[in-house]
Amino acid sequence: MNSIILKTASRYLLPLLLLFSIFTLLRGHYLPGGGFVGGLIASIAFVLYAFANTLQDTKKLLKIHPGFLMPAGLLLSFVAGLLPLVVGKPFMTGLWFAEKVPVVGSIGSALFFDIGVYLVVIGASLTIIFTITESNQ
């Protein structure tokens, strides 16, 4: 699509949407939001950028193949689940730091699990969309 308005807008929308996706991700423990929705919003940001500019530009922006976000996210979630085993608690037990961090809130293993989900969702949705777009060209 060759529209100068969309091109200019997408340049500003990309960081905004990414920021919003991180906000949604962090909000998700007790309120609506979380890794899955956050990941979808983040991938929408990249898809919008790809619509306005080209797929090649978006790939350059991402630097890595989005497919690699899938195992990376899985690994992060997996390690977050595994951590309680180190302190002798059952798999997937939530571990939390006592003190809250400003902006983020409480930090615990569940947060890292959610970040893992976030990465997997970005990886999977971008891989699907990029593959379909490429096979059309």
Next chain:
Amino acid sequence: MNTNLLILPIIMPLITAIVLLFFWFRPNRQKYISLVGHILSVLVAIPIFLEAMKGTILTMAVGNWAAPFGIVYVCDAFSGALVLLTSLVGLAVGIYSNAAIQSKRASYGYFPLVHFLLMGLYGSFLAGDIFNLYVWFEVIIIASFVLITLGGEKAQLEGAVKYVTMNLLASVIFLTGIAVLYGILGTLNLADLSLKVSESPHRALINATAILFLVGFGIKSAIFPLYFWLPDSYHTPPTPISAIFGGLLTKVGVYALIRIFSLLFIGDPFIRDLLSWIAVLTMISGAFGAIVSYNLRKIFSYLIVSHIGFMIAGLALFSPIAIAGAAYYMMHDIIAKTNLFLVGGTIYKIKGQLHIDRVKGLFSQYPYLSIVFALAMFSVVGTPPLSGFWPKIMLLKGSFAMDNMWIIVGILLATFLTLWAMVRIWSKSFWSTEANEEKTTGRYQEMTTSQRRLLIGPILFLLAISLFLGFGAGYVSQMCSLIADQLMDSDTYVNAVLGITNLPEIQN
């Protein structure tokens, strides 16, 4: 006993699959990593098996949320044995895939998917929560959907459509059953359900859910009259995939059926009558299907259906010896059916054909190999002293004790027809001589010796396990009577799971 050990069989394939995904663009390295993963899975399955065989029921509350509120994993002798067998079959098929999977399929993610599939299998065998069981079923079917379509040949896609449709339908029915059960009883934990089902006044509704579960699991395990998708789809994907499908996937359905029904619904005489009719019809119709087919892998697929009936018969009789026979038969069947498909795949590699009228002269060309194949094939029939013999005796004994003539007739007829199918393959494809003009060859002749070893090694490995199941019948039948005792007596299961918390009684 509460232990973290139980999560390991699920963790191992997951971590292997994650590492494999990092090596997405290097299929050749994936082969080695995958093999390491399979070996690690066997190593973690052994201590669980040994612990479970002592008669203790292992439990684990994930996330430290106690039963019945959180998700628990439970491993009794039955689950322990199946976890070990799954890991052994996984190892054998993993070795076989190194020679049999073309690098094109490997580059589409064959190896990670196999590990995801195995993770789903371990999860279902260990789940102690009915919704968790459903989730593991979903993990299995999503991985298997991709595996069955991988490569995208026309026949494969045709088989996949049937497979996907039927399995999705089964999932929906299973989920509906769970929803109704939750609506009546308000719990999803199997042990808790078992307590509440017996006290519930809503008999009619509970029987209705039993039928929903029967249909849902019945489609997955291919019982009469819901089996027709299986022979149409299992012969289409490459050998290692159909070997895992044939050996393990239908058995998950049977496992779920045995687990859920022994805990929740078996007390009802109507359900048991229904199960015994289904068992007899499954045995006979599957066996008839096998003797009218001419494609080797299709014959094997029909035999899967037929032999599912034996396990259902054990559940329908529900006496200690019959359940022990069913468990024994299941162990034998997992090994024997996987091996049968590997044999079929190797014959295809040798001859490039699977039609039994066109595959000829195997015995004169490869006499030693033929004997190995024959042992694998005839252990399926149950020729004494191979592994299929003992469980059939136990099942027959069980049905004589219950005076259930139809099951006796079914077992004998199905066994005879299986023998017929095998003898037909043997006389047509092995003993016949090959006329020169119709000589066909497959890829086997071009393979190097080490590649050939990768094909034959797993068959020998599984055959050794199968022979152990036959000759070590003393040990195995002890194991099976432990399994049967635990399945018959749901109190031990319930106590092991709910005993962790010992909730105080609520006083009004």
